[in-house]
Amino acid sequence: MFKKILLAVATLIATMGFAFAQVDVNKADAAALDSVKGIGPVKSKAIMEERKKGDFKDWADLEKRVKGIGEKSAVKLSQAGLVVNGKPLDGAPAATAPVAKADKATDKAAAKADKAAAKAAKADKAATPAAPAK
Structure with missing residues (x-):
């Protein structure tokens, strides 16, 4: 979630x-x-x-x-x-659309958020126990 x-x-x-x-x-x-x-x-x-x-x-x-x-x-x-x-x-x-300073700051924030999302997904995957093999 x-x-x-x-x-x-x-x-x-x-x-x-x-x-x-x-x-x-x-x-x-x-x-x-x-x-x-x-x-x-x-x-x-x-x-x-x-x-x-x-x-x-x-x-x-x-x-x-x-x-x-x-x-x-x-x-x-x-x-x-x-x-x-x-x-x-x-x-x-x-x-x-012009590339303004605010756009560059937004791009940096988006990149940071993407990294955080990837890290959270990796942590979420690591926390989920693996299904037993049949």
Whole structure:
């Protein structure tokens, strides 16, 4: 029983590293915007300042109002998970999950949990008496 629970926890931790959340330019705070590859503190501040004037209607509106965001950077930002009103840039390749520091920590935790599960399974097997031979 313990072995099954430990295995389930290890699996859950391992899959968490692959979760990918999109960041909506109209809803995200500065920290969430900074988490998108290609957006740093300067660009997130510019986005937040422009957003005070009103939400971005679409990608064209974002490109027009925020200095430093043009066609090429919009494609890259969309690939990195940025969306406008829940929509990625039309024609941009599908978003890919970035490998963040948190993902690396999660991978280490998953590896540690896997080792613990293997050790528990080995101990469980050793504790189980062998069936008599016929």
